[in-house]
Amino acid sequence: MLEFIEFGKTWMPFLLEGVGVTLGLWVVAMVLGFCLALLLVWGRVYAAKPIYLFATAYVEVFRGTPMLVQLFFIYLGLPEIGIVLAPFTAAAVAIGLNTAAYQAEYFRGAIQSLPAGQMVAARAMGMSRFQALRDIILPQAGRRVIPQWSNEAIVELKYTSIAYAIGLTELTARAEQVGYQTFQFLEAFTLVAIIYLVLTGIVAQSLDFLERKTRIPGLTYTGGKME
Amino acid sequence: MSDNPILSVRDVRKTYGGVEVLKGVSFDLERGQSKIVIGPSGTGKSTLLRCINLLSPPDSGNVVLDGVTVEERGINQIRAQIGFVFQEFNLFTHLRVLDNVRLAQRNVLGRSKQEATRRAMEELERVGLSDKLEAYPAELSGGQKQRASIARALAMDPKLILFDEPTSALDPELTGEVVQVMKDLANAGMTMLVVSHEMGFARAAADEVIFMEGGVIVEQGPPSTLFTCPEHARTSQFLRMISHEHQEA
Structure with missing residues (x-):
């Protein structure tokens, strides 16, 4: 145990440098995925047939193929048609495009879980569809989607490790480097697992906090007051 | 006629x-x-x-x-x-009673917040809900919900109100x-x-x-x-x- 602590003291600073890359990649990918997901969910729920079909095809393709294949396609495949991306960019785009499909499905589920009467009431009062979406549907669906979105955020935080496969020196890649330098792979990967666990724990707790802070009776839970 | x-x-x-x-x-x-x-x-x-x-x-x-x-x-x-009162009330779940009555006054009629608040309070008082301004719809009884939704319709100063099986x-x-x-x-x-x-x-x-x-x-x-x-x-x-x-x- 003491030995492991010594090992940690020695190598933690090196690993933590990888945390910056991992978190940067994750934030860029999640934001890209979020924006894209809003477009996709609009296509899936509200848009005309051709756009609906495109959005549906998008979701099926990106959910139906491995993310690693998508990453190689972008990083190794696209240069053949003249699109060359740096490893960080390629990874951020791949993860972003992939998470967009999942986020869109969670948003769609949240929107469709709302009673139809909410939209009808808004329209009956003279609100435009845009106003009804902005002031009624989004605030409600946004609250309802937090638990699933949190799940997706955690999954993607871990999936940033696939960037290792195209040579990006993020957290997992650094752990492997530590392993080869020390031949203490067990310690190196235990350490990196702990770091991932702390990161995902912080994300989970933060979003859980957000969910509790924005909770509304009758919308995100039923029954009496919950503490 | x-x-x-x-x-x-x-x-x-x-x-x-x-x-x-x-x-x-x-x-x-x-x-x-x-x-x-x-x-x-x-x-x-x-x-x-x-x-x-x-x-x-x-x-x-x-x-x-x-x-x-x-x-x-x-x-x-x-x-x-045209006010519309629904059988299922359809109050906006995420808004407190006062905001339910204010929202469309603001975004449809373009009233100021002050004016919308004033009209909302008048109508909520008329239906006997002055003490429920801060309640969420889920915290109201069915009768209170329907009265709130009537106030929501009235605050728009409609020319007529349609009631669809309100009780x-x-x-x-x-x-x-x-x-x-x-x-x-x-x-x-x-x-x-x-x-x-x-x-x-x-x-x-x-x-x-x-x-x-x-x-x-x-x-x-x-x-x-x-x-x-x-x-x-x-x-x-x-x-x-x-x-x-x-x-x-």
């Missing part, structure tokens, strides 16, 4: 999935008048209300509100002038408070078109009763006439049936 009804419905027809739900309905509603529409379920009463504000646009016929034909163009301005989703002991609010409104001169089987409201506050069956208006007239000596056998049959139900309940 005057020359200038606030609402004029002419030969409205609507077909749903091959079934003609409304087979040519025409009537007028005068300013300050309240009419109640009764009839067996599935006879197109709620559809009629939804045709008036184009929530489900009629296949043919037309609706004129205060001299203006109701059509898709400019529908939002027209809807803002049908309520426990029997809660219908009284909603019916009382509706009676007060009718007596205060609000123009109302009510789909309901609340005979209490019909007798005390309705100027006219419309009996609909099979997608057409069978007969209409003042409650005193229609309830005591209806012209059509179907009307008296229906009235007997619902009065039995009420006695059992």
Whole structure:
């Protein structure tokens, strides 16, 4: 145990440098995925047939193929048609495009879980569809989607490790480097697992906090007051 | 009939999935008048209300509100002038009572926050909910929810209010408070078109009763006439049936 602590003291600073890359990649990918997901969910729920079909095809393709294949396609495949991306960019785009499909499905589920009467009431009062979406549907669906979105955020935080496969020196890649330098792979990967666990724990707790802070009776839970 | 009804419905027809739900309905509603529409379920009463504000646009016929034909163009301005009270209340779940009553005043009518708040407070007081401004809909009883949704409609200063079975989703002991609010409104001169089987409201506050069956208006007239000596056998049959139900309940 003491030995492991010594090992940690020695190598933690090196690993933590990888945390910056991992978190940067994750934030860029999640934001890209979020924006894209809003477009996709609009296509899936509200848009005309051709756009609906495109959005549906998008979701099926990106959910139906491995993310690693998508990453190689972008990083190794696209240069053949003249699109060359740096490893960080390629990874951020791949993860972003992939998470967009999942986020869109969670948003769609949240929107469709709302009673139809909410939209009808808004329209009956003279609100435009845009106003009804902005002031009624989004605030409600946004609250309802937090638990699933949190799940997706955690999954993607871990999936940033696939960037290792195209040579990006993020957290997992650094752990492997530590392993080869020390031949203490067990310690190196235990350490990196702990770091991932702390990161995902912080994300989970933060979003859980957000969910509790924005909770509304009758919308995100039923029954009496919950503490 | 005057020359200038606030609402004029002419030969409205609507077909749903091959079934003609409304087979040519025409009537007028005068300013300050309240009419109640009764009839067996599935006879197109709620559809009629939804045709008036184009929530489900009629296949043919037309609706004129205060001299203006109701059509898709400019529908939002027209809807803002027609209050709608739903069977299921449809209060905005994520907004407190005060904000439920303020929202459309702000984003549809463009009122200032102050003005919207003032109107909201007035109407919430009228329906007896001044102490529930900060409550979420889920924290209200059914009767309170419906009163809040009536206040929400009133705060828009509509030319008329459509009520779609406003007491049908309520426990029997809660219908009284909603019916009382509706009676007060009718007596205060609000123009109302009510789909309901609340005979209490019909007798005390309705100027006219419309009996609909099979997608057409069978007969209409003042409650005193229609309830005591209806012209059509179907009307008296229906009235007997619902009065039995009420006695059992």
